[in-house]
Amino acid sequence: MATETKPVLHGYFRSSCSWRVRIAFALKGIEYDQVAVNLIKDGGQQLTEQYKTLNPMQQVPAVEIDGITLSQSLAVIQYIDETRPGPRLLPADPKARAQVRMISDLIASGIQPLQNLAVLQKIGAEKLLWAQHFINRGFQALEPILKQTAGKYCVGNEISMADICLAPQVYNAERFKVDVGQYPTIKRLNETLVEIEAFKLSHPSHQPDTPTDLQA
Amino acid sequence: MATETKPVLHGYFRSSCSWRVRIAFALKGIEYDQVAVNLIKDGGQQLTEQYKTLNPMQQVPAVEIDGITLSQSLAVIQYIDETRPGPRLLPADPKARAQVRMISDLIASGIQPLQNLAVLQKIGAEKLLWAQHFINRGFQALEPILKQTAGKYCVGNEISMADICLAPQVYNAERFKVDVGQYPTIKRLNETLVEIEAFKLSHPSHQPDTPTDLQA
Structure with missing residues (x-):
């Protein structure tokens, strides 16, 4: 496919x-440009009329690719996967694909939306407890699922979209002071993932x- | 594929x-059995230990199919699509597929999780306003996207997973007394969809x- x-x-x-999208680009070896949308500065740069034309949900990410603009990270990742070498x-096997999508959606629909910025702003003072509640609820469900599906990675021994969702969600969990040690499979998978070059x-x-003060 | x-x-x-899953089965002409999980009765039948083995998130749906158990409706729908005639x-075109997934995820990650039962139970007295807020936020984003992608259906002139997500979300919007008339494209698409046999x-x-009192 031509990608001029x-x-x-x-x-x-x-x-x-x-x-998630950055990991997918890195795993595929795709070069891309980044435009920063600061969610905090100026009351949130995602709320401008200009950004709204890229992503009407006024959230990040938005990706301009092959002449179209896509939002929703899993749609972007699967588009990249279907059009890039x-x-x-x-995975190729339909059942394994379904498990990858199930795990990805558990995170992308069942956890992340409940602890994202716009929701926590609306929750107000109770936001840390709220975020911890929904991350723990999600991880309590994810742990037994991953115990069944995981090999070296979330589903078997191949890195997949499920892993691309897991590591950033664990990062969020740690930000919200969730004790990830309660979830040994999640913890073990994450430790493997964060050592991979594309994730780093x-x-x-x-x-x-x-x-500067958050650079590692 | 053998489906004994x-x-x-x-x-x-x-x-x-x-x-969503029932629409997909109906569009594909797949016979299936239904087991009712009453989300209200007995404090919520989805919370039993028995149901938890089917869906550790303690949500519906869960689908037993081809020897595996899947949760997350979009994972189920795409599994059905990839394994059934x-x-x-x-759609076949990758860009159209990406748009279908973007619209589906906007609903499945951006709207529905914020107005589902467990969240509204946690919100308490303010739950109607909360649900209306997040449905309106989602529909305000969805309307301009659909204006660009829609033909007779959400993406062009073929029914897709995006339509499978849209009609149930409009049904929810109406339950929560959102004025869907504010969103002419959403309204027009939904009116087309609800006349289709598989949706009915x-x-x-x-x-x-x-x-009995809710039967039409």
């Missing part, structure tokens, strides 16, 4: 959904918009 | 995620567990 123009990722260093991000390069602590 | 045993859908008549639920048969008002 590099994709552009509009994202934020600390957004777990932006990190390199290691596949979903794309980590929130290494982005062009990472503030 | 009928799939079993564990769901609830009024759950929008259960309805019949009209495809995602699978509608919450026509299920084995629909209470």
Whole structure:
């Protein structure tokens, strides 16, 4: 497939959904440009009319690629997987693919939306307890599922979209002071993932918009 | 593919995620058995230890199919699509597939999780306003996206997973007294969808567990 123009990722260093897309690009070896959308500065740059044309949900990420603009990280990741060479991000076997999507959606629909910025802003003072509640609820469900599906990675021994979702969600859990040690399979998988080059390069602590004091 | 045993859908008549799966089965012409999981009765039958083995998130749906148990409706729908004949639920063109997934995820990650039962129970007295807020936020984003992607259906002129997500979300919006008339594209698409046999048969008002007073 001809890819004359590099994709552009509009994202934020600390957004777990932006990190998912960065991991996918890195695993596939795809070069891309980044435009920082600071979710905090100026009351939130994702709320501008200009950004709204890229992602009407006024969230990150938004990706310009092959002449279209996509939001929703899992849609972007699967589009990349279906149009680019390199290691596949979903397994070939339909049952394993379904398990990858189940785990990815458990995180992307069942956990992350309940602890993202707009929701926590609406919750107010109770936001830490709220976030911990929903992350723990999700991890309590994820742990027995992963115990059944995991090999070296979330589903068997191949890295997949499920792993791309897991590491950023564990990062969020740690930010919200959830004790990830309660979930031995999640903990073990995450420890493997964060050592992988594509996960390291794309980590929130290494982005062009990472503030100096948060750089690792 | 050999499918000796009928799939079993564990769901609830009024759950929008259960309805998504019922629409997919109906569009594909797949026979299945239903087991009712009453989300209200006995404090919520999804909370039993027995049900937890089927879906550790303690939500509906859970689907037993081809020897595995899947939760997360979009994972189920895409598994059905990849393993069963019949009209495809995602288009062949990768860009159109990406748009279908973007719209589906906008609903499945961006709207539904914020107005589902467990969250509203935690919100308490303010739950109607909370649900309206997040449904309106989602529909305000969805409307301009659909204006660009829609033909007769959400993406072009073929029914897809995006339509399977849209009609149940509009049903929820109406339950929470959101004025869907504010969103002319959403309204127009939904009016087309609810006239389709597969959407009618699978509608919450026509299920084995629909209470008599809610049957249409």
